Amino acid sequence: MKLHMRNLTKAYHAHPVLNVKEASLGTHGVEGLIGPNGAGKSTLMGLLTRRIKPSTGTIKLEDGDVTHRLNLIRSHQVANLGLVKTNQRIQGFSSLTIRDNLRLAATSTIDETYRGVLDDDQVDEAIEAEIDRYLSQFSFADPDGFAKSGGEKKLLDILRCLILKPRMLLMDEPTAGLPDDITKEVMDLVGAKVEAGDMTVVIVEHDLDLIWKYCSYVHFLSEGEILFHGTPDDVKNNRVVAEKYMGV
C-alpha cells in the first residue's frame, strides 16, 4: 500500500505549516519521517488520515490496482481501507478495559447492530484468541482491568492499531512514553509483520537511533517541506540534514 501526495499544503489563518510538492510513502517497507519540532510532521500525519483537511492538494492511496482519493473520504473510511495511525499523545477510552479496547478495535462494524444486541453469544472465538496472543506477548499489570500507567496506555494504543490488521501503519512517536524494552518488542513485532508483507510502516520519531536501526528509507521534513529523502546512510551524510536538524 502506497501513499502519493501532490502539491499538498496546509495553512492555519494564512500561516503555512506544510507545503509538500510531491512525495510517496510506503514503497520501502519501514520508512522514517524525521525533522525538527514544528516541521509539520504531525500535521502531515493528520492530513494523511483525514483528521485534518488540507488547504490544497491531493492525497492518493494506491492499493494494488485500485487508487483511492483520500480527499473525498472521512477518517473512519481511511481506517477501513487499511491506513491506520498510532497516536503521539496518549488517547484512550477511559471506560473500557484493556480487553474491551482490543475487542472494540477487532470487531467488525457489521456485528455492532441493534439486532446483534439480542444475541446471547457476544464473544468471537477468533478475536479472543488473537487478543490472548497479544496479551501473552505484551504484559500488562492487570490485563482484565484498565490500562493504568502512561506506558500501558501508549502500548495499548499501538496494539489497538495492530489488531485492526492495517495495510499501512503510521506510527507517530512510538517511543514517547514507552520503556525501551517494550519499544524493542513492539518494533520487532512490527518488523516481522512488514517482513511477512502484511503492511508497510512510516515512523515519525525524534529518537534517531531507532530510525537508523529499523528504517530502510528516511524522509527529512523541515519548515513544512520535504528537503531530502534517501537511505539512512544518505540522510546521515547529507549536509542539509546535518545543518538543520542534527546541529552539526
Added chain:
Amino acid sequence: MAYLIFSLSLLLIYIGLAQMLHVQFGLLGVPNFGVVGFWGLGMYSVGVMKVQLDMSFVDSMVLTAALVAVVSYVLGALILRLERQAILCATIAFSAIIALLAVTEKWMTMGVVGLGTIRQPFRIFGLEEILFFFFLLVLIIGVQVYLLKLHKSRLGRLMVAIRDNEELAASLGKNTFRVKIIAFTLTCTIMGVLGGLSAPLNQFLTPNMIVPSITFAVWISLVLGGKEHALGAMLGVFVTFGLFDILIETYAPVSPQFAVLVPNIKLFLYGALLVGVLVYRPKGFLGQSSKADEVLAVLGHGIAIIGSELCEAKNAISKGVDRALNGRKTEDDA
C-alpha cells in the same frame, strides 16, 4: 384507585423517557435537553390525529412514530456533528419551538383552549385504565431487558467508546456519526411514542403540559439514579417521581393548611437530594456497574444487620416479658 393507576402509568412514561435519555447521554454522550419536545410532539401528534382527523389509535401511533423519526433524523443530521454544548442548546431550542407551535397553530392544536377528549385505546368498560397500565408496564420492562443486554453487547461497547473519545473511535474505522444519528433517531422516536401514549392518559391536552420541567425531571432522575448504569433511569424515577410526586404528594397525611406547601417542599427536597448525590456519589446512586454491586451488597448487609437486630430485640423483649411475668408470679407466690 383510578388516580393511583394514572400516577403509576405516568411513572412508567417517565421511566421510558429516562431510559431513552440514558442511551443518548449515558451511553453515547449526546446531551439531549429537549426531551419534552419529542414527548410533546408525539403527544400532540396523536391528539391531533385522533381528535381532528378521527383516526384509529394504532394508525395515529404509527404515523406519529414516523413523524417523530423524520423530525429527529433531520435535527440529528443538523446538530450531531457539533460540540456537546451546541447540541444541548439546539435541543432545548427545539423543545421550545414545539411548545410554541402547540400554542400558535390553533387550527390544528386548538391552542390554549385545549385538545380533547382522547379516549383510551382499550375499550373494555371499567378496565380501560388498568389494561393501559399493564400495556405500558410490558413495554417498559421490554425496553429495560433490551437495555441490560445492550450494556453487554458489541453495540453498547461501541457507544461507550464514542462517548469516551469519538475521534479515536473514528480512527479505528468506526462510523461514529452513523451510530450517533441512528441511536438519536431511534431513541427520540421512542420518546415521541411515549408522548403518543401519554395522550390517552391525559385525555385532554393543553400547551402548558409541554414545559421544560419535564425535561429537567427526567434529567434529575437519570443523574440521581446513575446515568451510565442500565438500571439508573428506573431507580432515579422511582426516587424522584415515585417518592415525591406519588407517595408524598398524594398519600402522605398532611393537614390541609400545610398542603399548599408540599409542592415547594418537594422541589426543595429534590434539590437537596440532587446536591447530596452529586457530592457523595457523582455518578449517581448506582454509579458504574461494579459500584452498583457494591451498593447492593451494602444494602443486603444492612438488611441482614437490621434483621438480626430485630431478632435480638424480639428475643430480648420476650425474655423481658417472661421475666416480668415470672417475677410477678413469684411475687404472687410469696
